Amino acid sequence: MELQPHFALMASYNQWMNAKVYDAASKLSAAELIEDRGAFFSSIFGTLNHIVVADTIWLKRFAAHPSSAATLAVMEPLPTPTHLAQRLFDDMQGLSAHRHWLDSVIINWVAALTDDDLDTLLSYHNTKGVASTRSYSRLINHFFNHQTHHRGQVSTLLSQAGIDIGVTDLLALIPDEG
Known part of the structure; x- marks a missing residue:
């Protein structure tokens, strides 16, 4: 399987689902967005x-990988979050605008990426400073899987708040080739 087309599909899915989730979340008040709903990151906004x-x-x-340095140079000026629950924005408008920008960065x-780029390793340190060297393509797979996992949590929280975001399956973006 060629990985680049797979990741292009995942980037499109990510952008499509984020637009749906943020649109659905915009129907809630600020208080409803930050309400502690018992999720791992507390609220819809927190997640x-x-x-x-x-x-x-x-x-x-990923910007440290030679194949990605140019396209991800836009990430360099951003401060690196120090913990996984760090609040980057105080309101949904700011978070939503940044999410939209990030999705464009991911698409580009x-x-x-080429399949040759993906068949390499990436060395990095996690947020606790632990060094790792892992398959670049598998890390990218984790990146997209992580988004899907937490968007699923948000989908549940929105559903509990009475908001239906509609179809969420990747299948919706896979072309019928029959």
Whole structure:
């Protein structure tokens, strides 16, 4: 399987789902967005913020890879979050605008990757300073899986708040080739 087209699909899915989730979340009041709903990151806003934090951390790590340095140079000026629940924005408008920008960065980054780029290793340090060297393509797979995992949590929290975001399956973006 060629990985670049797979990651291009995942980047499109990520952008599509984020737009749906943020649109649904915009129907709630600020108080409803920050209400502690018993989720790992407490609230809808907290969970959406966590996804942005994790994406920022990973994109900054990916920017250190020779194949990604140019397309992810836009990440360099951003401060690296120091913990996974760090609040980056105080309101949904700021978080949403940044999410939209990040999704564009991800689309452009993935479009520039080649399968040869993906068949390499990436060395990085986690938020606790522990060094790792892992398959670049598998780390990118983790990156997209992490987003999907937490968006699923947000989908549940929105559903509990009476908001239906509609179809969430990746299948919706896979072309019918029959």
